[in-house]
Amino acid sequence: MALVLTEEQSMLRDSARGLISDKAPVSHLRHLRDSKDPIGFSKEFWHSFAEMGFAGLLVPEEFGGSGLGYVEAGVVMEEIGRTLMPSPFLATSVVAASALNRGGNAGQKSEYLPKISNGSLLATLAVDEGAKHRPLQTGLQAVRAGNGFRLSGAKALVVDGHVADLLIVAARTAGSAGEREGLTLFLVSPAAKGVAIERTIMVDAHNAARIELANVEVDADSVLGEIDQGAALLDGVLDIGRGAVASEMVGLSEEVFNRTVEYLKSRKQFGKLIGEFQALQHRAAELYVDIEITRAAVMKALQALDTDVAKAASSVAVAKARAGTTATRAVQEGVQMHGGMGMTDQFDIGFFMKRARVCEELFGDANYHTEQLARARGY
Amino acid sequence: MTDSRASETETADLETFRSETRAWLEANCPPEMRKPATSDADVFWGGRNAKFSSEPQRIWFERMRDKGWTVPDWPKEYGGGGLSAAEHKVLRAEMGRIGARPPLSSFGIWMLGPALLKYGNDAQKKEHLPKIAGGLIRWCQGYSEPNAGSDLASLQTRAESDGDDFVITGSKIWTSYANYADWIFCLVRTDPAAKKHDGISFILFDMASKGVSTKPILLISGYSPFCETFFDNVRVPKSHVVGTVNRGWDVAKYLLQHERAMISGMGERGVGRPLGQIAADSVGTDALGRLDDSMLRGRIASFDVDEAALAACAERAVDLAKAGQAHPAFSSAMKYYGTELNKRRYEILMSAGGVDALEWESERSRQGARPRAWLRTKANSIEGGTTEVMLGIVAKRILDLPGA
Numbered sequence: 001m002a003l004v005l006t007e008e009q010s011m012l013r014d015s016a017r018g019l020i021s022d023k024a025p026v027s028h029l030r031h032l033r034d035s036k037d038p039i040g041f042s043k044e045f046w047h048s049f050a051e052m053g054f055a056g057l058l059v060p061e062e063f064g065g066s067g068l069g070y071v072e073a074g075v076v077m078e079e080i081g082r083t084l085m086p087s088p089f090l091a092t093s094v095v096a097a098s099a100l101n102r103g104g105n106a107g108q109k110s111e112y113l114p115k116i117s118n119g120s121l122l123a124t125l126a127v128d129e130g131a132k133h134r135p136l137q138t139g140l141q142a143v144r145a146g147n148g149f150r151l152s153g154a155k156a157l158v159v160d161g162h163v164a165d166l167l168i169v170a171a172r173t174a175g176s177a178g179e180r181e182g183l184t185l186f187l188v189s190p191a192a193k194g195v196a197i198e199r200t201i202m203v204d205a206h207n208a209a210r211i212e213l214a215n216v217e218v219d220a221d222s223v224l225g226e227i228d229q230g231a232a233l234l235d236g237v238l239d240i241g242r243g244a245v246a247s248e249m250v251g252l253s254e255e256v257f258n259r260t261v262e263y264l265k266s267r268k269q270f271g272k273l274i275g276e277f278q279a280l281q282h283r284a285a286e287l288y289v290d291i292e293i294t295r296a297a298v299m300k301a302l303q304a305l306d307t308d309v310a311k312a313a314s315s316v317a318v319a320k321a322r323a324g325t326t327a328t329r330a331v332q333e334g335v336q337m338h339g340g341m342g343m344t345d346q347f348d349i350g351f352f353m354k355r356a357r358v359c360e361e362l363f364g365d366a367n368y369h370t371e372q373l374a375r376a377r378g379y
Numbered sequence: 380m381t382d383s384r385a386s387e388t389e390t391a392d393l394e395t396f397r398s399e400t401r402a403w404l405e406a407n408c409p410p411e412m413r414k415p416a417t418s419d420a421d422v423f424w425g426g427r428n429a430k431f432s433s434e435p436q437r438i439w440f441e442r443m444r445d446k447g448w449t450v451p452d453w454p455k456e457y458g459g460g461g462l463s464a465a466e467h468k469v470l471r472a473e474m475g476r477i478g479a480r481p482p483l484s485s486f487g488i489w490m491l492g493p494a495l496l497k498y499g500n501d502a503q504k505k506e507h508l509p510k511i512a513g514g515l516i517r518w519c520q521g522y523s524e525p526n527a528g529s530d531l532a533s534l535q536t537r538a539e540s541d542g543d544d545f546v547i548t549g550s551k552i553w554t555s556y557a558n559y560a561d562w563i564f565c566l567v568r569t570d571p572a573a574k575k576h577d578g579i580s581f582i583l584f585d586m587a588s589k590g591v592s593t594k595p596i597l598l599i600s601g602y603s604p605f606c607e608t609f610f611d612n613v614r615v616p617k618s619h620v621v622g623t624v625n626r627g628w629d630v631a632k633y634l635l636q637h638e639r640a641m642i643s644g645m646g647e648r649g650v651g652r653p654l655g656q657i658a659a660d661s662v663g664t665d666a667l668g669r670l671d672d673s674m675l676r677g678r679i680a681s682f683d684v685d686e687a688a689l690a691a692c693a694e695r696a697v698d699l700a701k702a703g704q705a706h707p708a709f710s711s712a713m714k715y716y717g718t719e720l721n722k723r724r725y726e727i728l729m730s731a732g733g734v735d736a737l738e739w740e741s742e743r744s745r746q747g748a749r750p751r752a753w754l755r756t757k758a759n760s761i762e763g764g765t766t767e768v769m770l771g772i773v774a775k776r777i778l779d780l781p782g783a
Binding site for chain 1: 653655656658659664668669670676677679680681683684685687688689691692694695698699701702704709712715716767769770771773774775777778779780781782
């Protein structure tokens, strides 16, 4: 498979870019933040996104979706990264849709996937519990109770958790924190008795929640995938999410970089354009190379996911690790090279810095994924 | 629909090519040639005085040559394999799968050949390309001069017109393996009055010509892969100029792109066991089987991330070129990153090797193979254009930043 976009993928990129840059430029996020929007994104825009087939992009056609792959999802995420558009695409259309499609039984798929495709259902994965992403450390307890289970514990950084209609909760049905065995995914209604949701407005003005489950009762049908054997499903779904976030970070990095290079070509000091200074030229060139290399690594990972999710782990680890360090570098250079302007809220560049920080923590930071690669290579 | 059917046929053909190639390589690549080269003797460079260091090396070279696979993507009429870009990629992947060494290493293949294919006339192509493909002539590159390094276009070696000949006088430096080379491709000044880029010609001549001499330069590695090369009234027919007289800079730049691609790929030769496992041999592991030096382990893992990402980028660069979307200066980006990464690799290897990596002359250390290789890598970010020159090219030609 060539590491370039096909004609169809380029067309998808163009249509996503047209729509997003037109309807949801960075000023859209700024407005949502400044107006203290109660949900933090535009439902109206989400519906038009769904009408264009983006909400069900990964959902098979039999469930009303477009049946496209992870490269295509990455194409859309990259465009989202360019304008920082807050939207349920990541949590609902990429992560939750993949979890349901890969782990769901016939009944679960036909109940939820069509609603994801038409934009009427928002769903999210609740996995992290501590300050850092450690999926195997999942400790939220699920104990058998009657015909079903009783769930107790807390989740953090649940993306879109404050608006989700469906929670996919990683829980421990056996074993103890740190073990692969004994993990199970559950479908939980946020309206169920014992569920407490606190919206957490984050540094990047995007949306997440802390969720507490206190003796929440679910029936046996709410198990997604196999009891005690949820780790493999979770790994695959997380890798899909990581590939998507890495794509968002590529788009974000490139946008910051383009804005920075434009600034170097227009800002004058000491009687010349600051882009004439070799100190800045070389730093810009290094950053350009970093972004190009990361773009290739991310594309490689998305193709690997399309080929076989179960065998994509190392490519995904490389992609997410690279995307993290590259985006971090891009936003720091972006602010530094914009000088005092880069420090002002009035200027957009800070929004990119804040979003990059959140993307870095989502589904494991660069350290986490570098560690995963070391383990996979046996040293 | 026609398009997708055509591409399906293409994919099926490619899969057939893959299985045939795999079978052929399995049957024809000697087991000895499936291990990474560990010394210069393991590399076959061809040429008039070439000697094979082993029988498997000879067999492997001859079999590959007979298929045209010393230069798989060159046209068959010049001794190449006539493979498409996609087939070439498959062949490289299949050779990589079994760890097959390149059968022939040559500046003729990596640098001159591509330039001749683009700028050479028919007679030059027919004369030189088959001899490169067949490993009959070994080439060297006459570019840098004592006073023209990063500022290559300021070169001063003169070529004065005399009837049908040029008479060449001057000196070159850092001429790789000039003392073993049969012919040289050389940049000379044919118009001293023109602006520096406009008076240069690209010319080919025999190193056995009267007036040519070489002197190896001893490097910090203790090896002498480079020479000083002197020309004292060397007479060369004007028909040996490639491209137009005084337009040699175009050829030189084109060739440099290939040279940079070659140098950026140098690190890939070391592939084999993961760096972390090599390190474990000397550093040891803890109870969990992890490298018993957590800082070093972190450095190695970061290196591995960057190396895997660079490999993807190299693959993408080829695919972009095939799709006609490549930026001509992108090889400078790859050269910069690939060489800095290779230096990192050897800093890690030295650190991992500890005391064992300090031995310079023992049999045990294969005559100090590791420290010598480590020192050799320091040239990677200098030769073929320094890192600073590469970043300058990226800044100006790709990013279009202002100034000089």
